[in-house]
Amino acid sequence: MKKAAGFFxxxxxxxxxxxxxxxxxxxLYMRLDMTYAPVFLLLAGAAGMFCAGILFFLPELPAKIVGAVITAAASLLFVIECISRDILQQYFQIFSAVETAAGNKLTDYASTVVQSVRENAGGVFLLFVLPLLIYTAWVKITEPKKGGQSRKKEAFINGLTNGLLSLAAAVLVHGAALAVIFFAPWQGDFTPEMLYCTDTNIDDQVEQLGVIAMLRLDVRNQIFGVPEGSRAQIDEEAAAAVTGEEQEIEAEEEKEIVYPYNEMDIDFDALKASASSSGSAWLSEYFASLIPTRQNEYTGMFEGYNVIFITAEGFSGYMIDPELTPTLYKLSHEGFVFNNFYSTLHFTSTSGGEFQNLTGLYPKAGFPVSMSETGKQGTYLPFTLANQLNRLGYTSIGYHFNQNMYGRELSHPNLGYEWRQFTECASPLTAETNEYGNAYWPQSDDYMISQTFDEYKDLQPFNIYYLTISGHLPYSFDGSQMSQRNSELVEALPYSEKTKAYIAANLELEKGLTRLVDNLEEAGIADKTVIVMAPDHIPYSDLDVLEELAGRSFNAESLENLDEKTVDVDVYRNTWILWSASMDEPVTVDKPCSQVDILPTVSNLLGLQYDSRMMAGTDVLSSADPIVIFFSNSWLTEKGMYNRYTGTFEPAEGVVMSEEEKNAYVENIKYIVSSRLSLGQLIIENDYYRQALE
Structure with missing residues (x-):
């Protein structure tokens, strides 16, 4: 008993x-669900007992030093996750993210990190300062008495014994944790069992398994790879739930035009038979089960047009105003008008948003970053606009007035663009500087347009990609030089300083678009050019700004943290611009849609040959029903909204379903959602497009 007491x-x-x-x-600090406390506490306890066991094998002084390092490192990791969630709205697998973080240098976020640490001072104290104080006090209070040689020998034997006991306890506690994970009757779309065997859905991993387990699993996956889980069984009936074929059959019966499918001649059965991996086999079987979307009255409407595609940094359509932003208002109201467009947040913010816009696929919900991987691996991406249009003789150039981030020096040439940025490209751009020669931060979108338009205006047909930067956080007149530049223009607005700063920064985008449209008209090519603009993401850390601009509450528990358990999904409602001067009148589209739907829709408008089955998005102008998929795996269709946290489906206004019909519909769409979210990762890992199309 004495030995046991001494052990504890x-x-x-x-x-x-x-x-x-x-x-x-x-x-508690991050307001996470404590339902899973038995899981994350057992896993944390096992990890702690393991570390204690190692310390028992060390002499007293080295053990204290190592113990202090473990305490400081663990505390720091918790603080990093707290700050990461605050700034990026996602927890990060720190070890697998090291390469990305090092490559990005994080200079864009330096002031934001400082601000977040200041705003979370209480959390920093509880998660870093207090644990170190507890460790120091605990060591001092329980410090063993010094003794002679015999006591040292006894201490060595006790240390060895206690170390073995501690490791044995770690094994037992970990076994108990696994029993709870794999055998407890957990309910819901995501369970501890599922999350323990994946390297995605990191926010759910943190909530259910804990930070320590998430980081340990990250290391496991880095060394041994991800355990291969079971993929959804192919369900052709479910896959047909959103094709809109019922309308096509009715049209055929009424002898209306029945358009051909947007598909290519691909033998998916042969691809499955020759597949070198289970992932490739599943993709072939899945694509074969789908009904392609049909062409429609808008197919080829912009065939042969010049294309200018803009991904707008941190943009929200709630800021558009007919007087303050007349060009944004014009482009968003006089072209295709998507009344229910959502820019849902997916992994790695800007890069994840770009990935959706440019590939029609969802990024992997974890590291490695999907867009970066396509560049490093040279993944074949035949359906990007640049790669499609280059085959037709277009000139494709991409511009970003910033340093190299997320490995764009490799990924964007692989997308098909002659890529230009400040560093690590063949033709570096020159930053706008002040009178002292210092580059502005962020750079001006208007300046970007002014410096680049003449480079491509005579290279028709051209396909230009702009990744803007003026709307980058932080939103303050001290932190953003673009906000400073336009401060007088927003001074009289009835908003807070932060919201005024957000609008002021984005006025550089308004100026740039005005310049762009004027230049196109002066060059006589406005009616042969289509402008496409969509955000990378909303200003997700600044819900107070969005609420002010929208003039309503989004029911967020915190204005800094975006929690889809409680927030109204209209926070993601945004503006997708699809405009050409050749349009005589606007075309209104009421279907719910999102960023992955942009590429198939624009491809159809340009009359390009593509296979609609091989993207996660849907041509919104076809008869098919797009699905808006949120980061939490909740989803929205024309027929209603599914809340993943409550497991409930609320039919849209005017939609009547029996309980049986509702249950069948929900299960079908959940299958499609799960499948679509996995496409991007599997296509990259298996370079599947190359297998199917080269």
């Missing part, structure tokens, strides 16, 4: 206690 009184046992403390405080 030893200062090394503060490590398991601190791991439990960190998980509990983190979950």
């Amino acid at each position: 009184k030893n200062w090394r046992m503060c490590i398991p206690f601190l791991f439990l403390y960190l998980e509990i405080v983190f979950h």
Whole structure:
């Protein structure tokens, strides 16, 4: 009994206690669901006992030093996750993210990180300062008495014994955790069992398994790879649930035009038979089960047109105003008008938003970053606009007035663009500087247009891609030089300083678009050019700005953290511009749609040959029903909204379903959602387009 008491009184046992403390405080501070406490506390306790066991094998002084390092490192990791969630609205697999973070240099976020640390000072104290104080006090209070040679020998034997006991306890506690994970009757779309065997859905991993387990699994996956889980069984009936074929059959019966499919001649059965991996086999079987979308009255409407595609940094359509932003208003109201467009947040913010806009696929919900991987691996991406149009003789150039981020020096040439940025490209751009020669931060979108239009105006047909930067956070007149530049234009607006700063920064985009349209008209090519603009993401850390601009509450528990458990999904409602001067009147589209739908829709308008089955998005102008998929895996269609957290489906106004019909519909769409979210990752991992189309 004395030995057992000595074991638990030893200062090394503060490590398991601190791991439990960190998980509990983190979950409470971040307002996470405590339902999963048995899981994340057992996993944290096992990790703590393992670390304590290692410390028991070390002499006293080295053990104290290593213990201090473990405490400081663990506490710092919790703080990093807290700040990451605050700024990027996502937790990060820190170890697999090291390469991305190092490549990005994070200079764009330096002031934002400082601000976030300041705003989360209470969390920093609870998660970093207090654990170090507890460790120091615990070690001092329980410090063993010094003794002679015999006591040292006894201490060595006790340390060895206690170390083995601690490791044995770690194994037992971890076994208990696994039993709870794999055998408890968990309910819901995401369960601890599922999350324990994946390297995606990191926010759910943190909530259900804990920060320590998420980071440990990240290391496991880096070393041993991800355990291959079971993929959804192919369900042709479910796949047909959103094709709109019923309308086509009715049209045929009424002897209306029946348009051909947007498909290519691909033998998916042969591809499945010769597949070298289960992922490739599943993709072939899945694509074969789908009904392609049909062409429609808008097919080829912009065939042969010049294309200018803009991904707008941190843009929200709630800021558009007919007087303050007349060009944005014109382009969003006089072309195709998408009344229910959503820019849903997916992994890695800007890069993830770009990936959706440019590939029609969802990024992997975890590291490695999907867009970056396509560049590093040279993934064949035949359906990007640049690669499609280059085959038709277009000139494709992409511009970003910023340093190299997310490996764009490799990914964007692979998308088909002659890529230009400040660094790591064949023709570096020159930043706008002040009178002292210092580059502005962020750069001006208007300046970007002014410096580049003449380069391509005579290279018709051209396909230009702009990734804007003026709307980058932070939104303050001290933190953004674009906000400073336009401060007088927003001074009289009835908003807070932060919202005024957000609008002021984005006025550089308004100026740039005005310049662009004027230049196109002066060059006589406005009616042979189509402008496409969509955001990369909303200003997701600034819900107070969005609420002011929208003039309504989004029911967020926190104005800094975007929690889809409680927030109204209209926070993601946004503006997709699809405009040409050749349009005589606007075309209104009421279908719910999102960023992955842009590429198939624009491809159809340009009359390009593509296979509609091989993207996650849908041609919104076809008879098919797009699905808006949110980061949490909740979803929205014309027929209603499914809340993944409550497991409930609310039919849209005017939609009547029996309970049986509702249940069948929900299960069908959940299958499609799960499948579509996995396409991007599997296509990249298997270079599937190359297998199917080269």
